[in-house]
Amino acid sequence: MxxxxxxxxxxxxxxxxxxxxxxxxxxxxxxxxxxxxxxxxxxxxxxxxxxxxxxxxxxxxxxxxxxxxxxxxxxxxxxxxxxxxxxxxxxxxxxxxxxxxxxxxxxxxxxxxxxxxxxxxxxxxxxxxxxxxxxxxxxxxxxxxxxxxxxxxxxxxxxxxxxxxxxxxxRVPLCPFRDRMTLTPTGASSAEGSTAGERRDILLHVNGRRSSRDIAFLLGRGLYAVTVELTRMLSDGLVEVVPSPAAIPLGEPAGAxxxxxxxxxxxxxxxxxxxxxxxxxxxxxxxxxxxxxxxxxx
Structure with a gap:
């Protein structure tokens, strides 16, 4: 190389x-x-x-x-x-x-x-x-x-x-370790829908305290794939980043x-x-x- x-x-x-x-x-x-x-x-x-x-x-x-x-x-x-x-x-x-x-x-x-x-x-x-x-x-x-x-x-x-x-x-890069995501009203409506799928599974685990990494652990999915999908959801207005005044230390995944x-x-x-x-x-x-x-x- x-x-x-x-x-x-x-x-x-x-x-x-x-x-x-x-x-x-x-x-x-x-x-x-x-x-x-x-x-x-x-x-x-x-x-x-x-x-x-x-x-x-x-x-x-x-x-x-x-x-x-x-x-x-x-x-x-x-x-x-x-x-x-x-x-x-x-x-x-x-x-x-x-x-x-x-x-x-x-x-x-x-x-x-x-x-x-x-x-x-x-x-x-x-x-x-x-x-x-x-x-x-x-x-x-x-x-x-x-x-x-x-x-x-x-x-x-x-x-x-x-x-x-x-x-x-x-266009809107996310840090998979630091950025915590929360649902927008549009995202909450999508999560409550009856259609199953990978995107809905991710939305159901967005609660304002979890990062891409945390959700990847909870779902048993790849870090890269979850981060990319959350970035797309951010662009689509389904989720938004929770403002954080200080860095959150990296420890055990939130909730798991x-x-x-x-x-x-x-x-x-x-x-x-x-x-x-x-x-x-x-x-x-x-x-x-x-x-x-x-x-x-x-």
């Missing part, structure tokens, strides 16, 4: 995030070259974790985007009891994906697609937020539910960058938690001490396209 030049008009606040993005890219290139397994933690808001196996990306998780579990269970694709049984059977040996396939709850191709979708939304969430530091931890534990065929890092960066650009170029099962704890980001020193000039950085963060989402 060709390098992305830094615009001369970019504000100073963009530079640290771009440097962190380049550090992320360098570490992914190093992981691929050295066939490393472990985790690459992006500390920031919302931040996230890239899981690696033999140099390939096998999962990406961020507090800003639904996980594979959320996409499967909250969407109704898999029942809560079915998920819990598969998790109990496969968690100790790290084969939850195989359990889901063996129990015919999902097909192998479908599982790969769901893992890819969750990883893409996770990378999108990381790229749209603030990135402070990247921590490469080789040899760490493998994620409990990974993409069976792995995910190509170059493609992931390209597609996540394309989606960031698409969201920021919309990401994890359906309480049998495992969420991954915790390391503290700020003992961070590795940035290493400039590592080979391969110009082969990866940096993500461009959304300024008002920081």
């Amino acid at each position: 060709a390098p992305t030049p830094t615009p001369s008009t970019a504000s100073a606040s963009v530079v640290p995030s771009d440097r962190a993005t380049q550090e992320l890219a360098r570490n992914l290139v190093r992981a691929r070259r050295e066939r490393l397994s472990g985790t690459l933690v992006v500390v920031g808001d919302p931040g996230g974790t890239f899981y690696l196996a033999n140099g390939a990306i096998v999962a990406v998780e961020s507090p800003g985007a639904p996980t594979v579990e959320t996409l499967l269970v909250r969407s109704g694709r898999i029942g809560k009891d079915e998920w819990a049984a598969a998790y109990r059977a496969g968690a100790t040996v790290g084969r939850i994906g195989a359990e889901l396939i063996d129990r015919t709850l999902v097909g192998a191709a479908e599982l790969q697609l769901m893992c890819l979708m969750a990883a893409l939304d996770g990378a999108l969430s990381v790229g749209m937020g603030r990135m402070d530091e990247c921590i490469l931890e080789p040899g760490g534990a493998v994620h409990h539910l990974v993409a069976p065929q792995g995910i190509e890092a170059d493609w992931l960066f390209q597609e996540a960058s394309r989606r960031v650009k698409a969201l920021t170029s919309l 938690a990401d994890r359906v099962s309480s049998t495992h704890a969420p991954h915790r980001l390391p503290g700020g001490s003992g961070l590795p020193r940035r290493q400039r000039g590592m080979s391969g950085i110009h082969d990866v396209l940096p993500l461009r963060p959304v300024t008002d989402c920081r």
Whole structure:
């Protein structure tokens, strides 16, 4: 991939995030070259974790985007009891994906697609937020539910960058983490209608306290898809942004938690001490396209 030049008009606040993005890219290139397994933690808001196996990306998780579990269970694709049984059977040996396939709850191709979708939304969430530091931890534990065929890092960066650009170029861009939406009178009438559909499902979850991210978690849908649809609804006069005098810290989704099962704890980001020193000039950085963060989402 060709390098992305830094615009001369970019504000100073963009530079640290771009440097962190380049550090992320360098570490992914190093992981691929050295066939490393472990985790690459992006500390920031919302931040996230890239899981690696033999140099390939096998999962990406961020507090800003639904996980594979959320996409499967909250969407109704898999029942809560079915998920819990598969998790109990496969968690100790790290084969939850195989359990889901063996129990015919999902097909192998479908599982790969769901893992890819969750990883893409996770990378999108990381790229749209603030990135402070990247921590490469080789040899760490493998994620409990990974993409069976792995995910190509170059493609992931390209597609996540394309989606960031698409969201920021919309006529009325929304920050999926900060902007809380409320219904207009027209939107309330549409939500009360009898016609079912994805748009009505989203409208029914708009209550003045939830962001695109919160609604994506609640519905078990992709962060990008929900944000785009809410942006269209904003243009159509169905919803409007709730004015907020101060930034709302990113925590658990409003009215819901990401994890359906309480049998495992969420991954915790390391503290700020003992961070590795940035290493400039590592080979391969110009082969990866940096993500461009959304300024008002920081």
